[in-house]
Amino acid sequence: MLKAIILIGGPIKGTRFRPLSLELAKPLFPVAGFPVIYHHIEACSKVPDIKEVILIGFFQPNDALTRFINSAQMEFKIQIRYLQEYTALGTAGGLYHFRDQILAGQPDYFFVMNSDVCGDFPLKEMLQAHRKRVKGSYCTILGIEATRQQSLNYGCIVENKDTHEVLHYVEKPETYISTTINGGVYLFSPEIFQPLELIFKQNLDSKYRYAVGLLIVAVLTGGILPCPTSCLCKTTINGTNVDCFSKGLKSIPRNFPNDTMDIKLSLNPIYLVRKGSFQNMTVLSNL
Numbered sequence: 001m002l003k004a005i006i007l008i009g010g011p012i013k014g015t016r017f018r019p020l021s022l023e024l025a026k027p028l029f030p031v032a033g034f035p036v037i038y039h040h041i042e043a044c045s046k047v048p049d050i051k052e053v054i055l056i057g058f059f060q061p062n063d064a065l066t067r068f069i070n071s072a073q074m075e076f077k078i079q080i081r082y083l084q085e086y087t088a089l090g091t092a093g094g095l096y097h098f099r100d101q102i103l104a105g106q107p108d109y110f111f112v113m114n115s116d117v118c119g120d121f122p123l124k125e126m127l128q129a130h131r132k133r134v135k136g137s138y139c140t141i142l143g144i145e146a147t148r149q150q151s152l153n154y155g156c157i158v159e160n161k162d163t164h165e166v167l168h169y170v171e172k173p174e175t176y177i178s179t180t181i182n183g184g185v186y187l188f189s190p191e192i193f194q195p196l197e198l199i200f201k202q203n204l205d206s207k208y209r210y211a212v213g214l215l216i217v218a219v220l221t222g223g224i225l226p227c228p229t230s231c232l233c234k235t236t237i238n239g240t241n242v243d244c245f246s247k248g249l250k251s252i253p254r255n256f257p258n259d260t261m262d263i264k265l266s267l268n269p270i271y272l273v274r275k276g277s278f279q280n281m282t283v284l285s286n287l
Helices: 036-045 063-076 090-097 099-103 123-132 190-202 212-221
Strands: 002-009 050-057 079-084 109-114 139-145 155-159 166-171 180-188 233-237 240-243 261-263 270-277
Touching: 002 036, 002 090, 036 050, 036 063, 050 090, 063 079, 090 099, 090 109, 090 190, 099 190, 109 123, 123 139, 123 180, 123 270, 139 155
Parallel strands: 002 050, 002 109, 050 079, 139 270
Antiparallel strands: 109 180, 139 180, 155 166, 155 180, 233 240, 233 261
């Protein structure tokens, strides 16, 4: 049994999508005649083993969202429900906060999809690839091709061309890393919550936003933020690049920053599934 999680965010002060978002929440904005997350749910409905779709965000429940959920449930014959965050928790934070709901029924795997991307979602291909991976692989990520300039606005991926293992990941780098970018669609094994739990227990008092970079860190490092001196990881702390290995640092501060995270250590490999190019994806956050 599988589940799918769609991260729909919430009302924010950002102006990039205004005035379109003044009257309608971005996840319900029509693309090709349907609300953008309609396309996500339609793709999920074509994977027979997906039995439930969970929307996670911090919008207040409203009539428009309720009507959409009821309509989509009737059309696609799949269970859909909305889980409201008490505040903006970010990608990793929202998943961890609702982990019991996600793991209810003991799903074999679960998809996580950003709501502000739209295109051909190769969910079946990702599932097929993930099932072939070696034990201990927690994540398969969708990668798409962008131009060098476009890539600077997204998480950039360097892969082993033979095994498709992710060797290097940088969230919104300052300089060029790769034209393969994070497509905003993931397939996780339930074991992902083990390293996440380690990180969250170590950072109970932290106020940083648990964004997608932390999720990648959790997988690649097994949840160990205070790194050993042999850790080949680099991050930006207070505007300064810090390389744990070359500097001989014994640990990274527990309030692990949310900005550039450059991780080379791979205890739990992440694998890549490629699909099309940036031009085949609609990225609403940049409209």
